[in-house]
Amino acid sequence: MGDIIRLTAAELAEKLRSGDVSSAEATQAHLDRIAQVDGDVHAFLHVSDHAVETARDIDARRLAGEDLPELAGVPLAVKDVLVTTDMPSTSASKILEGYMSPYDATVVARARAAGLVPLGKTNMDEFAMGSSTEHSAYGPTHNPWDLDRIPGGSGGGSAAAVAAFEAPLALGSDTGGSIRQPAHVTGTVGVKPTYGGVSRYGAIALASSLDQVGPVTRTVLDAGLLHDVIGGHDPHDATSLTTEWPSFAAAAREGASGEVLRGLRVGVVKELPDDGFQPGVARSFRDALATLEAAGAEIVEISAPNFEYAVAAYYLILPAEASSNLAKFDSVRFGLRSEVAGGTVEDVMSVTRDAGFGPEVKRRIILGTYALSAGYYDAYYGSAQKVRTLIQQDFARAFAGVDVIATPSAPTTAFRLGEKIDDPLSMYLNDLTTIPANLAGVPGISIPSGLAHDDGLPVGIQFLAPAHEDARLYRVGAALEALLVDAWGGPLLDRAPALEGGAR
Incomplete structure (x- = not known):
């Protein structure tokens, strides 16, 4: 089990294609991992009864010589905000307890069509309202780095499942940072696509002008592979864009060479000074900027007063x-x-x-x-x-002079469970750096930038790009990821201590 669950989705897909591993074996390994650790992590609200059967069908189709999509046979976790026909869809609320949807969300249907194997539905803040997953009606999720800390929110279940090696891929939703902020505190990768770039049909709505579905993964390439599956126009969604999107996986593979950083202009918002962030977060951000600069990028101070x-x-x-x-x-x-x-x-x-x-x-x-x-x-x-319009104008002015904007993905590392539950304002401020992207509809990505020097917990760096330029984020994110992983001597998640050797 240990070797299979630690493979990235891209690595697992290659082993599935070569016949070194079957989808049934990979699926069972992840189900065994869920059984082993999820009593402590509580990433899942429901685990599928049909996952192994689905995986065996994929294996049979591959054995019969069918030409399958790249991710066919790879397990997938699904945030409970996305409706499914074969598992309850509750949005982590008692008001929908046991609800069975008559249809699949478009992103779930596309994942099934691509041969992905749904493992189960992940925990979240009720109706995606929160930054810690403590507002779930079914109890909080715990951060695999430290089980006494939050995994972010609202999509803490998806991020924790990926970080705890319970799933190689997960689907999340991001209304004000609910993919990127959990990625920041769990050492994972999270992407909020351009608004309208991924269908919201079948996503239980929170705020329709802000919600966006996106990938939660352990690498930038894996995010691109999943984004390629779920993205594109959907006639069921009136806000869905008709844009012809490039392959995001190809963009990530291009970026991994590092050449894309030469001459890249990276904007840093002067209205977000270091003293507004936990010292460990601020230092990690500055170190990541220094890595970018050493690779040929230009760091440019920009103003975004709104x-x-x-x-x-x-x-x-x-x-x-x-x-x-x-x-x-x-x-x-x-x-x-x-x-x-x-x-x-x-x-x-x-x-x-x-x-x-x-x-x-x-x-x-x-x-x-x-x-x-x-x-x-x-x-x-x-x-x-009106303020939303001013923020959109701030982005337009900034992107006239820079290629991407970089910020810390959140102001602090993972705080302790219960620490902010009775202080809504403090909780809301966790989305300080992620909210502007949702208000403007631009894409954002959070990738791990290291461990905070003051508490040893994961920190993420966020990149933002103009609307429709999601591929640019994959190129830049993959380039920095390659440099950082090389400097660390391996993936950051290899250092996660809480679940080493199993549940605590």
């Missing part, structure tokens, strides 16, 4: 859209229904939503409903949308 308002604008826009999207959970059409003797529909709805929604969801629904109410719309929601 970034400082991004968190405030986001936490008006998101709750407003969430309050509208979550209105469908009304006890009538689907999901939980609490009975009230002699009560009206309104009584049943009130009791059901009180029982089915957690405190963070209630907080954001109330805030969003208030922001959209008569007399306050222009003052709050309307003003936030």
